[in-house]
Amino acid sequence: QNDSASLQTVRFKQNTQGPIGIMTTSAGAPIDVVQARVTLNSRLIFNEYFMDSITHLVRERIPERVVHAKAGGGFGYFEVTHDITDICKAKLFSSVGKRTPVAVRLSPVVVERGGPDTNRDVRGFAIKFYTEDGNFDIVGFNTPMFVIKDPLLFTAFVRSQKRNPETNLMDSNTYWDFLTLQPEGLFMFMIVLGDRGIPSSYRHMPGFSIHTFELVNEHGERHFVRFHFIPEAGIKNLSSEEGRNIGAVDPDYLTRDLYNAIANGNFPAWQVSIQVLTLNDVHTAGFDVFDVTKVLPLDKYPLRPLGRFVLNRNALNYFADVEQLAYSPSNLVPGILGAPDKLFEARRLAYRDSQYYRLGANFNKIAVNCPIHKALAYNRDGVAPVKDNEEGIPNYYPNSFNGPVPYKDDDLPSLIDIHQDEPDNFDQARSMYENEMTAGERSRLVQNIVESLGNAAPYLQERAVKLYTLIHSNLGSRIADGLAVNRTTSG
Numbered sequence: 207q208n209d210s211a212s213l214q215t216v217r218f219k220q221n222t223q224g225p226i227g228i229m230t231t232s233a234g235a236p237i238d239v240v241q242a243r244v245t246l247n248s249r250l251i252f253n254e255y256f257m258d259s260i261t262h263l264v265r266e267r268i269p270e271r272v273v274h275a276k277a278g279g280g281f282g283y284f285e286v287t288h289d290i291t292d293i294c295k296a297k298l299f300s301s302v303g304k305r306t307p308v309a310v311r312l313s314p315v316v317v318e319r320g321g322p323d324t325n326r327d328v329r330g331f332a333i334k335f336y337t338e339d340g341n342f343d344i345v346g347f348n349t350p351m352f353v354i355k356d357p358l359l360f361t362a363f364v365r366s367q368k369r370n371p372e373t374n375l376m377d378s379n380t381y382w383d384f385l386t387l388q389p390e391g392l393f394m395f396m397i398v399l400g401d402r403g404i405p406s407s408y409r410h411m412p413g414f415s416i417h418t419f420e421l422v423n424e425h426g427e428r429h430f431v432r433f434h435f436i437p438e439a440g441i442k443n444l445s446s447e448e449g450r451n452i453g454a455v456d457p458d459y460l461t462r463d464l465y466n467a468i469a470n471g472n473f474p475a476w477q478v479s480i481q482v483l484t485l486n487d488v489h490t491a492g493f494d495v496f497d498v499t500k501v502l503p504l505d506k507y508p509l510r511p512l513g514r515f516v517l518n519r520n521a522l523n524y525f526a527d528v529e530q531l532a533y534s535p536s537n538l539v540p541g542i543l544g545a546p547d548k549l550f551e552a553r554r555l556a557y558r559d560s561q562y563y564r565l566g567a568n569f570n571k572i573a574v575n576c577p578i579h580k581a582l583a584y585n586r587d588g589v590a591p592v593k594d595n596e597e598g599i600p601n602y603y604p605n606s607f608n609g610p611v612p613y614k615d616d617d618l619p620s621l622i623d624i625h626q627d628e629p630d631n632f633d634q635a636r637s638m639y640e641n642e643m644t645a646g647e648r649s650r651l652v653q654n655i656v657e658s659l660g661n662a663a664p665y666l667q668e669r670a671v672k673l674y675t676l677i678h679s680n681l682g683s684r685i686a687d688g689l690a691v692n693r694t695t696s697g
């Protein structure tokens with residue numbers, strides 16, 4: 207193969223004059239490989255090359271993320287193109303033309319670390335902005351809504367979509383059991399099972415914050431926004447058949463495409479815009495605008511342009527720069543308070559916990575997670591990397607010895623209190639089916655649902671048909687017909 211990704215090692219050779227140095231052990235001692243390779247009649251325990259490499263090899267794997275284990279990543283910048291200082295005082299938005307470095311990780315949800323990129327799945331869309339006030343992360347999806355609004359259901363969602371504990375196989379019964387027990391998720395799965403379920407490349411994939419974030423301006427006034435990221439290259443997707451065929455030949459298709467695009471100077475870029483609501487809009491919307499299972503209608507809350515981001519650099523090392531990336535909804539900066547819904551609150555805890563588990567206590571000291579200005583936290587010690595461990599700076603607060611002092615924000619409002627109802631987004635699902643989908647899109651949605659649901663137990667099929675009928679009678683009856691035809695042809 208002749209693509210940039212396949213030729214990485216060849217390029218390395220071209221860019222170097224010859225061997226880059228004498229090989230050593232991890233402790234830096236030079237190795238005489240001729241000697242070291244005489245192992246069959248010698249004491250292995252004294253062979254430092256063997257001992258150093260074997261003991262490292264068996265420690266090379268860290269836990270994969272419980273979700274979003276596989277990904278493509280890229281680095282670049284975010285640039286403000288439109289002034290929004292009337293609604294937000296965050297420094298990264300302070301002036302038109304201002305650039306902030308970003309790290310972006312794009313990932314299927316259920317697919318495991320070595321699995322196929324072209325599976326039908328939701329895709330994660332995570333951006334870290336390295337601002338002068340610390341890191342701000344938006345950890346979103348390629349769908350504008352999430353599957354549940356009650357965080358208590360998250361564990362059930364993940365387990366039902368992943369492998370059956372006895373068979374270790376993906377299981378259509380658990381998949382459809384969850385969706386039919388929590389029918390608010392069917393709205394998001396109209397996208398997953400529809401035309402947008404398999405992006406043709408990460409460059410052609412949109413992103414959404416989903417949560418409605420609360421922002422404050424210099425005067426302490428609040429606004430509420432959802433972020434949208436629209437690919438400048440346009441939105442493009444694969445059909446089920448294309449996904450299957452491509453995945454059979456190259457399971458890393460999307461990862462490779464992203465790497466090659468960046469390596470070849472065809473830099474992927476996204477337009478960033480926001481839907482903006484005032485406090486009054488929140489009260490008069492007529493529905494819970496913080497409900498992550500719902501979208502905010504674009505005709506009522508149109509997109510306001512904000513900026514764009516461009517990915518112009520690949521990771522220098524995938525493990526160091528992408529695997530070790532640690533995004534968290536709790537990474538917020540002055541001016542951006544986060545979202546007031548329960549799911550966001552749960553996420554503020556879950557990501558940190560996951561990163562302690564997979565990366566260790568000092569995950570924020572790993573280079574790719576470090577803020578651009580030195581963090582002055584009072585934490586010390588723990589597993590590597592500790593870097594300079596803040597040298598002689600006092601390690602407790604408060605202290606009388608010139609340790610870091612608190613930031614003062616006189617206007618700092620807290621997140622508003624909201625009341626959340628039981629989820630009900632059938633109206634939005636109905637409207638999507640009725641008004642937004644073309645006849646072709648509807649047919650392909652039905653076909654994909656029938657294909658997937660056809661593998662589930664009959665009583666789950668019945669439950670699903672009832673729910674789809676509540677969304678739209680036409681959708682329900684077409685699925686029922688499709689399942690009946692399948693039964694006849696297979697029986």
Ligand code: HEM
Binds near residue numbers: 549564
């Ligand atoms: C709006 C809803 C949600 C969205 C859009 C979302 C999105 C994402 C994305 C994009 C990632 C991958 C981040 C990366 O690239 O490293 C991720 C990872 C993860 N998510 Fe979520 N998620 C949502 C809800 C939740 C909830 C409710 C929980 C648990 C309470 C949760 C727990 C996790 C965990 C533990 C990880 C792995 C984090 C790590 O180890 O770095 N997510 N999520």
